Amino acid sequence: MRADVLAIGTELLLGQIVDTNSSWIGEQLAAVGIDTMEHRKVGDNLGRMVAAMRAMLDAADAVVVCGGIGPTQDDVTRDAIAELMGVELERREELVEHIASLFGTRGRDMPQNNLRQADVPRGADVIPNPIGTAPGIRAEIGAKVIYAVPGVPYEMQLMVKEHVLPDLLARSGEAAVIVSRSLKTWGASESGLAEMIADEVEMQVNPTIAFLARGIEGIVVRLTAKAGTTEAAWALIEPAEARLREILGDLVFAVDDETMEHAVLTRLEARGWSLGVAESLTGGLIGARIANVPGASRTFRGSVASYATEVKRSVLGVTAEQVVGKESAGQMAQGAQRVLDADVGIAATGVAGPDEQDGQPVGTVWFALALPGLPVEAVSTRLPGDRERIRQFSTISLLNILRMRLDALP
Amino acid sequence: MRADVLAIGTELLLGQIVDTNSSWIGEQLAAVGIDTMEHRKVGDNLGRMVAAMRAMLDAADAVVVCGGIGPTQDDVTRDAIAELMGVELERREELVEHIASLFGTRGRDMPQNNLRQADVPRGADVIPNPIGTAPGIRAEIGAKVIYAVPGVPYEMQLMVKEHVLPDLLARSGEAAVIVSRSLKTWGASESGLAEMIADEVEMQVNPTIAFLARGIEGIVVRLTAKAGTTEAAWALIEPAEARLREILGDLVFAVDDETMEHAVLTRLEARGWSLGVAESLTGGLIGARIANVPGASRTFRGSVASYATEVKRSVLGVTAEQVVGKESAGQMAQGAQRVLDADVGIAATGVAGPDEQDGQPVGTVWFALALPGLPVEAVSTRLPGDRERIRQFSTISLLNILRMRLDALP
Numbered sequence A, B: 001m002r003a004d005v006l007a008i009g010t011e012l013l014l015g016q017i018v019d020t021n022s023s024w025i026g027e028q029l030a031a032v033g034i035d036t037m038e039h040r041k042v043g044d045n046l047g048r049m050v051a052a053m054r055a056m057l058d059a060a061d062a063v064v065v066c067g068g069i070g071p072t073q074d075d076v077t078r079d080a081i082a083e084l085m086g087v088e089l090e091r092r093e094e095l096v097e098h099i100a101s102l103f104g105t106r107g108r109d110m111p112q113n114n115l116r117q118a119d120v121p122r123g124a125d126v127i128p129n130p131i132g133t134a135p136g137i138r139a140e141i142g143a144k145v146i147y148a149v150p151g152v153p154y155e156m157q158l159m160v161k162e163h164v165l166p167d168l169l170a171r172s173g174e175a176a177v178i179v180s181r182s183l184k185t186w187g188a189s190e191s192g193l194a195e196m197i198a199d200e201v202e203m204q205v206n207p208t209i210a211f212l213a214r215g216i217e218g219i220v221v222r223l224t225a226k227a228g229t230t231e232a233a234w235a236l237i238e239p240a241e242a243r244l245r246e247i248l249g250d251l252v253f254a255v256d257d258e259t260m261e262h263a264v265l266t267r268l269e270a271r272g273w274s275l276g277v278a279e280s281l282t283g284g285l286i287g288a289r290i291a292n293v294p295g296a297s298r299t300f301r302g303s304v305a306s307y308a309t310e311v312k313r314s315v316l317g318v319t320a321e322q323v324v325g326k327e328s329a330g331q332m333a334q335g336a337q338r339v340l341d342a343d344v345g346i347a348a349t350g351v352a353g354p355d356e357q358d359g360q361p362v363g364t365v366w367f368a369l370a371l372p373g374l375p376v377e378a379v380s381t382r383l384p385g386d387r388e389r390i391r392q393f394s395t396i397s398l399l400n401i402l403r404m405r406l407d408a409l410p
Helices: A021-031 A046-059 A079-086 A094-105 A111-120 A153-171 A190-197 A200-203 A230-251 A260-273 A285-291 A309-314 A328-341 A386-408 B021-031 B046-059 B077-084 B093-103 B113-119 B152-170 B192-197 B196-203 B230-251 B262-269 B285-291 B308-312 B328-337 B387-408
Strands: A003-008 A038-042 A062-066 A090-091 A119-121 A123-128 A136-141 A144-149 A178-187 A209-211 A219-225 A251-253 A275-279 A300-306 A344-350 A364-369 A376-382 B003-008 B039-042 B062-066 B090-092 B119-121 B123-125 B136-141 B144-149 B177-185 B207-214 B217-225 B252-255 B275-279 B300-306 B346-348 B362-369 B376-381
Touching: A003 A021, A003 A046, A021 A038, A021 A062, A021 A153, A021 A209, A046 A079, A046 A144, A062 A251, A062 B021, A079 A090, A079 A119, A079 A136, A079 A144, A090 A094, A094 A200, A094 B003, A094 B387, A111 A119, A119 A136, A123 A153, A136 A153, A153 A178, A178 A230, A190 A200, A190 A209, A190 A219, A190 A230, A190 B300, A200 A230, A200 A300, A219 A230, A260 A275, A260 A386, A275 A285, A275 A328, A285 A300, A285 A386, A285 B230, A285 B285, A285 B300, A300 A328, A300 B285, A300 B308, A309 A328, A309 B300, A328 A344, A328 A364, A344 A386, A364 A386, A376 A386, B003 B021, B021 B039, B021 B062, B021 B152, B021 B207, B039 B046, B039 B192, B046 B062, B046 B077, B046 B144, B062 B152, B062 B192, B077 B090, B077 B119, B077 B136, B077 B144, B090 B093, B090 B196, B093 B113, B113 B119, B119 B136, B123 B152, B136 B152, B144 B152, B152 B177, B177 B230, B192 B207, B192 B217, B192 B230, B196 B230, B217 B230, B230 B252, B230 B285, B252 B262, B262 B275, B262 B285, B262 B387, B275 B285, B275 B328, B285 B300, B285 B387, B300 B308, B300 B328, B308 B328, B328 B346, B328 B362, B328 B376, B346 B387, B362 B387, B376 B387
Parallel strands: A003 A038, A003 A062, A062 A144, A275 A300, A275 A344, B003 B039, B003 B062, B062 B144, B275 B300, B275 B346
Antiparallel strands: A038 B039, A090 A119, A123 A136, A136 A144, A178 A219, A178 A251, A209 A219, A300 B300, A344 A364, A364 A376, B090 B119, B123 B136, B136 B144, B177 B217, B177 B252, B207 B217, B346 B362, B362 B376
16 A cells, blocks of 8 residues: 655745645554655646646555645645546535534634635545544545645644544555554663664564654654554553563653653652752753643742853852852752752753863763752763754753652652 | 756655755745746655656756765665666766765765765766765756755755756856845734835845745745846845835844844843843743853843742742732842842743633733833733743743843933
8 A cells, every 4th residue: 555645835835834744644654554655745736736646646546635625715625636536526515514613613704715615526525624624535536545634734633643544544454543652762872772672673563663763852662553443452552562661661751742841740749849940051941841831830930040150159059169060060959949949959050062161071061959858969961962952952861860860769 | 947856765755854955945946036836755766766857857947856865875866867867877086085085084984885975977067065975966858957965954055055046047047146135023924014015025026025934033024136246146135125124123133044032142242231031931931042142151141930929039029919910020120130140130921821820811921121220111912822832922022122122222
């Protein structure tokens, strides 16, 4: 089974928007074992759309078309599919009602243009859109099939997951329910992870195992299983996940959509501990990331970004002479605890560059943790990359150190 | 003149990397008035690459191929072009020397694989790569032309700007030097800007005027001019830029690569003033953004992210009962001035959501400025969007308010 992807939109060609949809679809197709060999982008032009669809259907078993099903005059994906099928568009009453009801709930008058979205090529099937006005379309073209899905990423993703992938799998004679579990890791390289779980990767069939590099969010090990029912698919995931977790241990910091900062706040909240941060090279990034979690106010007291040395001394009480060092980092963590009246204080101080500082090379970073009733602890590392990368890696590294330390407590 | 884009790489189809190169090239082509009507992605497969190149050259006057010119066995763009031309690859001695010298300067042994990058289809031209080992290729195919450029964005961009675009313009009989100037604006919508400069847009020929929406970085008004020489191109830009600046006034916060935080720091440094920040809903974002500028330490003292109400009181000395309000914002700015020993204190406090706070709706934000020898000033706004967007917009809005206030000082 081969499914290719066609993204529609003049704004994509002109670089006003980057086409991330076809990458996302390609990733989903690969996860369930469907080949994808060519992706194209064309503008909102009926003739070129029809020509691209025709050529792509010649080469592939299926084509997923993203975009061009909005309400405006230049949204002509519906018309292109009708032309490809050699049929007319017909207005579907149930879609008119769905669209009108969406406008009703939102308390707005419906522009007449939106009724265009109720037009479907005669003989084609409608793919429901529970969260938007643009229904999707599935059209059989001989032995091949074409799907039209919205360009709005969230609507597109829901439709592809719930309708397009199961339909493609059913056509290829495969089990039609897909579930996946992402184990988010921090602290090992992709090749290191691959070596650790080489035996599992070697014998993977269902679930499949994939590595997804997420930059400063770490590396994801993703399990994807196919089965006849959701329960059966999860029953395939569970033992494989358990084996991977046993091997990966505390490299796994979160699953699926959970973030590092969420993982940290959950652990602190379970102990009833509040958190204060003292930062230097990160300038506020650590606090900003923690504050991004809704409900952070239950745990997060605040952060002191002591960029100037005198602020480290006057606000946080740092007396160590060298401000990038073990003693200074520890005093910063204790300062955060005291000044912000927090149970737990954490700190990062280092050299983000471009210039070295106090004779210490760019990338040198010290992290410290002050936990209730325990002596302050500090570790150092040497981070690669440019200023921005050093600051981002410092942020997630410190949060990860805190997570592992909390897990190691009785 | 029509130039289409072909991106090469199996990792692009599988969604391991998002193809941003073709968007970037599309934007550049549009800026100089060259049409681009179809972009494709194919994997590292010789047969499919040749087929795609052939089909695309049928439809367009030129094709820009990105990627597949690295040193590994699966980099076969060179071979694909040779096959398309019906010629053999030949090793170019000057390229062998260039590649070896790059390895020499970097003090590493050269893997023999890298010599593959010295192979060029017989009869094709080499496009120099001053910053990497992968030379580009230009090949005439009948009356059409194909360019191969690296997939590494920075190397690709340099090659496209310096060689591909001028060559395409020369072929279309147009002036071959292109320069552009980006006026970065904050505070007006795209339609608002379009209305303000409608007359300029109406009469645009050379330079052209384009709007680029950059999300939390505002909206860019970009002028692009073509001429026979760099001097002549700038001479076209200058009067047009002057007219736009007169109309846009202080909406323009920076030009080209300058950022808002850089604009603010430059103004403060010119007055010899240091900066301290007090934040609440942003949790550290404002400080983090300022600290991202190399050399920020000359001006930036630090930031207190007082997330908990008690921290606003104990650290910053806020006495106002309502923590999201005019009085509280003002006291935070003065607290930042005092606690961080800064000449200028700025503050933001507001409701990022998801829940309202003290009866104030999500999106309510107060900003305050404390400047040397002046009474503290505060303004409020109501920002749209979700939690993340409200926090990001608060950050840039506060920096912009400070920029405009500094410009208004004698």
